[in-house]
Amino acid sequence: MxxxxxxxxxxxxxxxxxxxxxxxxxxxxxxxxxxxxxxxxxxxxxxxxxxxxxxxxxxxxxxxxxxxxxxxxxxxxxxxxxxxxxxxxxxxxxxxxxxxxxxxxxxxxxxxxxxxxxxxxxxxVLGGSTGVTAWIGVKRVARPKPGDIFVVSAAAGAVGSVAGQIAKKEGAIVIGIAGGERKTNHLLQDLGFDHAIDYKSQNVRACLSSLAPQGVNVFFDNVGGEILDAVLDNLALRSRVIICGAVSQYNNMDDVRGPSSYLKLAERQSVMEGFAYFHYPESIETAEQELRAWLLEGSIKLxxxxxxxxxxxxxxxxxxxxxxxxxxxxxxxx
Ligand SMILES: NC(=O)c1ccc[n+]([C@@H]2O[C@H](COP(=O)([O-])OP(=O)(O)OC[C@H]3O[C@@H](n4cnc5c(N)ncnc54)[C@H](OP(=O)(O)O)[C@@H]3O)[C@@H](O)[C@H]2O)c1
Missing domain, CATH: 3.90.180.10 (Medium-chain alcohol dehydrogenases, catalytic domain)
Known part of the structure; x- marks a missing residue:
């Protein structure tokens, strides 16, 4: 050549x-x-x-x-x-x-x-660091139950878009947090999310307490920082906070800021759990098969x-x- x-x-x-x-x-x-x-x-x-x-x-x-x-x-x-x-x-x-x-x-x-x-x-959708991460994060780690309030951050990004759609398939009520109206419109109009919060123009804490007065059951976090704190302040009893990533911290990894509201975990008898998709090698093939079937039938979009x-x-x-x-x-x- x-x-x-x-x-x-x-x-x-x-x-x-x-x-x-x-x-x-x-x-x-x-x-x-x-x-x-x-x-x-x-x-x-x-x-x-x-x-x-x-x-x-x-x-x-x-x-x-x-x-x-x-x-x-x-x-x-x-x-x-x-x-x-x-x-x-x-x-x-x-x-x-x-x-x-x-x-x-x-x-x-x-x-x-x-x-x-x-x-x-x-x-x-079929990528390890995208759809497969979302599938494993939702189906193996977060495990929302029908009727759960499921919140996802960076919701209009790659992992977040797919995670929210899978949580809908599991019967959860899905709230996406994303930056800007173009993104929140996409979540509501194209992806079928139940609610969307624009963290750039709205107060996330206040929006969550009005959208989920009984609290958030599952938080699938891609962002960390202030958004994580705002959701911790709105947890339901026995809720699950899943750390998929923390993109707000990646520009300054030698000074990562942890959540200041972490004591809410104790108050609300809740757990925080992190994961990487390759910690679940036995699930990757199943995830890909199901994601492929959803893509072919048109029931998932990215x-x-x-x-x-x-x-x-x-x-x-x-x-x-x-x-x-x-x-x-x-x-x-x-
Ligand atoms: N655990 C795993 O195995 C695994 C695998 C792959 C990815 N991940 C994690 O999944 C998350 C999403 O990754 P992705 O590749 O799919 O990216 P993505 O969501 O497509 O893009 C990142 C999004 O994050 C938001 N963002 C960027 N800087 C931000 C900041 N300072 N504060 C708040 N939001 C910010 C932006 O959306 P807005 O406009 O909405 O702010 C941006 O579009 C990352 O945390 C990544 O590390 C984890």
């Missing part, structure tokens, strides 16, 4: 916001394939909130060093292969990185089932926000942390 690889690398660690100066775009010759390796032409890259935590070398799951290709899950097609059973043209998914071609051993990848669904759903070009990856991260994205944020490579 005579194409070059374009990759986005970490050139300096961000202090607070990850601005474009923290990244460089390199163009390099593609290396020769070694035995056991395949080459993938990347098509879509998943922009995940957790990437921000890796840029300072303090991520809770993974770290990145200066000069590393920015971590990104992705989906693409094999263009060269030294591995039997991994034919050119097959779609694959895995840690492809923020680059135009990935060259890696096949054991780091999985073959993707071809269907009428667009390839990008393998990072969205909007996509797509930036075009691998060089847009740094911009996409900034976009996410300024709350720009509705649904799943992706970078389209080709």
């Amino acid at each position: 005579n194409q070059k690889n374009q990759r986005v690398v970490l050139s300096s660690r961000p202090e607070e916001e990850a601005t474009s100066e923290c990244f460089s775009i390199l163009e390099e010759e593609l290396p020769d394939l070694k035995p056991g390796e395949i080459r993938v032409a990347n098509q879509y890259l998943s922009v995940d909130a957790a990437i921000r935590t890796m840029l300072r070398g303090e991520g809770f799951h993974m770290q990145m060093n200066i000069g590393d290709t920015i971590f990104a899950g992705g989906v693409g097609r094999i263009v060269e292969s030294e591995v039997d059973g991994w034919e050119v043209g097959r779609a694959v998914r895995g840690p492809l990185g923020a680059q135009s071609y990935a060259t890696l051993p096949s054991e780091h990848l999985e073959l993707v089932e071809e269907s009428n669904l667009p390839l990008s759903v393998n990072l969205g 909007a996509e926000e797509i930036l075009d070009g691998v060089e847009k990856f740094p911009e996409a991260l900034g976009f996410m942390f300024s709350g720009g994205n509705l649904g799943k944020l992706l970078v389209k490579v080709r």
Whole structure:
């Protein structure tokens, strides 16, 4: 192949916001394939909130060093292969990185089932860090009961949109917290949430006490910080607070602010429980099967926000942390 690889690398660690100066775009010759390796032409890259935590070398799951290709899950097609059973043209998914071609051993990848669904759903509703996280978080960890008041934060984002829809399927009354009218309208009109709170223009504490006077039974938290405190102040007796993530803290991971209202857990005889989707490996296949069936019957939706070009990856991260994205944020490579 005579194409070059374009990759986005970490050139300096961000202090607070990850601005474009923290990244460089390199163009390099593609290396020769070694035995056991395949080459993938990347098509879509998943922009995940957790990437921000890796840029300072303090991520809770993974770290990145200066000069590393920015971590990104992705989906693409094999263009060269030294591995039997991994034919050119097959779609694959895995840690492809923020680059135009990935060259890696096949054991780091999985073959993707071809269907009428667009390839990008393998990072969205069917993606480990998106739909599967939401499914495991709701069905294995939060376990809402019919009639429960289920509150989700970053509700119009990738994980939050799917988590709220699954909680509806479980019979819960779902309240989404998101930033701005475009997002709250989406939750109510497109995703069937029961209520939506715009935390940028409304008082979350006051809205919750009027929408849920008996209190919140389950809180699926993606944001942390002040929103977590506002929900803790509105818990029902024997409620469950599920920590999926805390995006409000990721720009400053060496000064994470815990909830000041945590004593409400004692007062309301409640529990707080964190999880990562890969703590439940036995549930991943079941989650994917059910999510796929819902997608095919059209009973679950996830909007996509797509930036075009691998060089847009740094911009996409900034976009996410300024709350720009509705649904799943992706970078389209080709
Ligand atoms: N536990 C797991 O296994 C697992 C796996 C994947 C993801 N996660 C977590 O799930 C959460 C959502 O991740 P995602 O990739 O799906 O991202 P996302 O929700 O699509 O995007 C992040 C959203 O967070 C909100 N946000 C950004 N900065 C904020 C701030 N300072 N304060 C309040 N809200 C802010 C923005 O929405 P608004 O406009 O509404 O503010 C933004 O759109 C993250 O906490 C992530 O770490 C956990």
